[in-house]
Amino acid sequence: MSWLDDLDDDEPEFDESSVRVRPNPKANRPRTKRRPAHEDARIARVLGVDRGRYTVLVDEDGPDEHLVLAVRARELRRTPIVTGDRVRVVGDTSGAEGTLARIVGVEERTSLLRRSADDTDQVERIIVANADQMLIVVAAADPEPRERLVDRYLVAALDAGIRPLLVVTKTDLADPQPFLRHFEGLDLAVFTSAKGEMPLERIGAALAGHATVFVGHSGVGKSTLVNALVPDANRATGHVNVVTGRGRHTSSSTVSLRYVGAAGRGWVIDTPGVRSFGLGHVDRANILKAFTDLAEIAQECPRGCTHLPDAPDCAIVEAVAEGRLGPTGAGRLDSLQRLLATFADRA
Template sequence: MSWLPPDDESDDEPYADYEARARPNPKGNRARTKIRPEHKDAVTGRVLTVDRGRYSVLVGEGTDDEHEAIASRASELRKNAVVTGDRVDLVGDTSGVDGSLSRIVRIQERSTLLRRSADDSDEVERIIVANADQMLIVVAAANPEPRPRLVDRYLVAAFDAGITPILCITKTDLRDPTDFLANFVGLDIIVVQSAENQWPLEVLGGLLSGHSTVAVGHSGVGKSTLVNALVPDAHRAIGRVNTVTGRGRHTSSSTISLRVGDGWIIDTPGVRSFGLGHINPDNILGSFTDLATVALQCPRGCTHLPGSPDCAIIEAAEAGELGDIGRLRLDSLQRLLGTLA
């Protein structure tokens, strides 16, 4: 069927004076803008825990009005992970009363990020906690068996993030941890030991005071039991080691910040693997400041691993210039770098 002009139009100008009707805007007539509100009235809080899209945030920290508020994440932050330890800005109802809900509109600059990947081939990082300055690595002397290579991975992640590691050995009543600790003699790490139900709480309290410390460890090593001893009202779930497999059972399912004196301890779920696919090896060397100075003389691309040609660190160690401690530290560095390789 052909188009015919209206009867009142001339045959010479069939399309004259016709105007196409403007197509209505299905989303409304208001133009979209990328300008976001400044939220000058936002209040600052510390993220204590994350649970299925809801965030427990401590508001008014250190004041008489200190309280917890529940928050959701603003739509403009949908591509940004908000994790335990984050300092965030909130708007909305921050009263914390039942049924109230505020909104996280900004994540403040982070001082550190502890990350891991699913495995060593996965370069996609998973942020565990933010703004921690210490890592408490909890290891059992026995039951379950200590895993030096897993501890190496924790150390690599800590050095990469610029976090100071502390090693806590539990269940020393079951086995002398001397042989295990020999793996780390070249590292300047504080070591704390404890037998069952004999936690050195005064020592640990002093180490945690004034710091934000993330606790990590293999399932079943007693990490949550230690947290409960430090924070009696934490009520973190604990489990037992399977007598057949020798493996611990996952008990803590969430990451949570708990106050210890004037510091914080962040309890994390126990893990059996810790991927390092996202780590930059240069950050590991940077944590060995004495060896990093010698490494300035290494050829470009030097891996510092055994057999590396013209490696200045290896040559200095062979010449006795590093001393006994230096050789031990080189061994530790090579083991950590070998973990990445």
């Protein structure tokens, strides 16, 4: 007789359903996409980003204006947060040493300045949010000014709906007029130094009431200008290599600085110097829109007109040739064509 025969037939049979499972309300709770409303969140401006930590300004222009260090909430891990963003912060927003607030939302942006690695790269790099002006800094010499790089800055600014400004430094080393002729006819405010001195009051008046992003090739004096406009900025300055003619990168991150001048207050947004500026993200149609008078005439152009010099039956080219756009027409058309030419090799 086997041991199976010794089992009592009246013994209950056990299966998996007989096992008692200890309840775990947290583990068994159905997942939800609902997030807290954070009705107590405070609005803040992002001034800078450093290794996952965000320096934000709470209660801007209010009686309780102060700096707070914050991190992003987990639900925003795939949301880019950049200098200039207006964000919602919760938690400890006292700004006391050792405290960390939490960014739980990003307000709608009024503008977004971007660039790509090159013209074929569709992956955009966000430089700054909510700027309404771009101040392009170039040197008359040492290093030599690069018209094509300035063209690319202009394209990016016009695509983002940002007003461009131009500052020319080191005019004591070379006459800037030959360079500036390339931009005649473009609605572009230009500031030049005189005897090595920058017109800080005029530049400051243009900055008041605006958030202005400063861009420029390394070594052109951008950080020096920022330090002159914002004395406590303490941005590092460099020099130009006498062998390569290139400047040394001194600003390693984008940062917003408060400008205070006779004409009012504003924001100076300093960016790292760059030697290239990809436009893979730009919509070509936005360039023509910036030239409102030319865009109106362009409605008479054949469908698919490129508005370049070799474009057949271009209404803008014909209007300029007939003198219908006045003495600045030729210059404005040349500026438009130079900007559009940056896209000539793109599909």
